[in-house]
Amino acid sequence: MPRRDDDAVARLTVRLDGATLWQDRPAYAELVHRALRAGLAGASVFHDFEGSGPGGGLHHADSAHFAPRGPCSVLIVDGEQQLREFLGTVQDVLEHARAAVSIDVVRHHSTARGRP
Structure with a gap:
């Protein structure tokens, strides 16, 4: 459902381990494809x-040997209500992941035209 112009713009953030799989596919990829x-x-x-x-340990990856494991964030933007509805449709993916989920209303401050 597309965002209405009067809806607040919001950001859904899902933090999870990049190695988490859902039906033999990375959970982060499933979330992005479902959002699309x-x-x-x-x-x-x-x-x-x-x-x-x-686990209390520090996770790090050398950029030269980067692999899609370790912590990752999935950020999805749309109207707040649309994100809440979407979150209800991806519980099957999230229940298999150790994930932290938050929805934040985005505050956008525009400047006058032609001024930085």
Whole structure:
């Protein structure tokens, strides 16, 4: 469902292990493909090179030997209501992942035309 102009723009962030699979496919890829099929405004995956997780250890990857494992973030943008509805449709993926999920309303401050 496309975002209405009067909806608040929001960002859904899902943090999970990039090695998490759902039906032999990376869970992050499944989330992005479902967001596309749902007609949401945009979705991206960001693989982290360093971070800490629930095990208490530091996770890091050498950029020369990068592999899609370790912490990653899936960011999806659209209207707040659309993201909440979408979140309800991906519970089957998220229930198999150790994931942190948040929805944040995006505050956009535009400048006057022609001014930085």
